[in-house]
Amino acid sequence: MYKILVVCLGNICRSPLAEGILKNYLPEEHFFIDSAGTGDYHIGDPPDRRSIQIAKQNNIDISTQKARQFTKEDFSKFNLIYVMDKSNYQNVLKLSTNKEDSKKVKLILGDKEVPDPYHGDLNDFEYVYNLLDKDIKKISQKLVTEFDI
Ligand code: 4NP
Numbered sequence: 001m002y003k004i005l006v007v008c009l010g011n012i013c014r015s016p017l018a019e020g021i022l023k024n025y026l027p028e029e030h031f032f033i034d035s036a037g038t039g040d041y042h043i044g045d046p047p048d049r050r051s052i053q054i055a056k057q058n059n060i061d062i063s064t065q066k067a068r069q070f071t072k073e074d075f076s077k078f079n080l081i082y083v084m085d086k087s088n089y090q091n092v093l094k095l096s097t098n099k100e101d102s103k104k105v106k107l108i109l110g111d112k113e114v115p116d117p118y119h120g121d122l123n124d125f126e127y128v129y130n131l132l133d134k135d136i137k138k139i140s141q142k143l144v145t146e147f148d149i
Contacts, residue, residue: 002147003032005078006108007088011037011067013118013125014084016047018108018132020055020062025140030149034078036070038091043067048118050125058129075101082106085113109135 004026006018015035022033045067046052055062072095074081081104083089089107096102108114114131117124 001032002030002080002143003034003078004080004082005070005074006033006035006082006084007038007070007092008035008084008114009037009039009088009091009116010042010118011035011039011069012042012045012048013051013116014114014128014132016062016065016067017051017055017125017129018082018084018136019065020060021129021133021136022140024060025136026143027149030147031143035065036068036074038070038088040069043069048125050117050122053122054125054129058133070095072097075104078104080104080106082108084108085116108132108139 004022006015008015015037019033019035026033047062047065052063070092075096081092083092083105089105092105093102114128117128
């Protein structure tokens with residue numbers, strides 16, 4: 001089983017969408033997908049209603065997800081840790097204790113950042129959804145090829 005964690009700040013807007021989209025593209029018998037936030041503000045909360053709505057419009061149900069905080073134990077539990085922006089990257093790296101851990105952390109869009117839509121409107125959530133979907137589709141195709149699934 002290959003394990004991927006997606007991380008943002010609150011774990012209510014961006015990473016729940018990324019989790020839902022990854023699960024949509026990757027077969028669950030080979031890939032375990034989870035998400036977390038670097039902050040503790042929303043622990044136990046469902047995703048933001050706007051993320052739930054945009055996902056639903058794309059036939060993805062993320063409504064049962066619950067926010068949790070990233071912990072240093074996640075480094076040993078996951079093979080790959082995708083973050084949304086450079087601030088997430090710094091916050092996750094702060095908790096790493098060795099090179100093997102820090103090598104697992106990658107910006108999901110490569111060199112670009114996924115903007116935080118929290119203070120925006122539904123259009124900003126749609127923009128984030130489309131950015132993530134386009135990128136995750138490619139990532140998923142690569143992973144499936146790489147693992148010869
Ligand atoms: P997310 O968005 O990191 O994409 O889940 C945010 C949600 C909540 C907060 C910040 C970002 N907040 O400060 O409460």
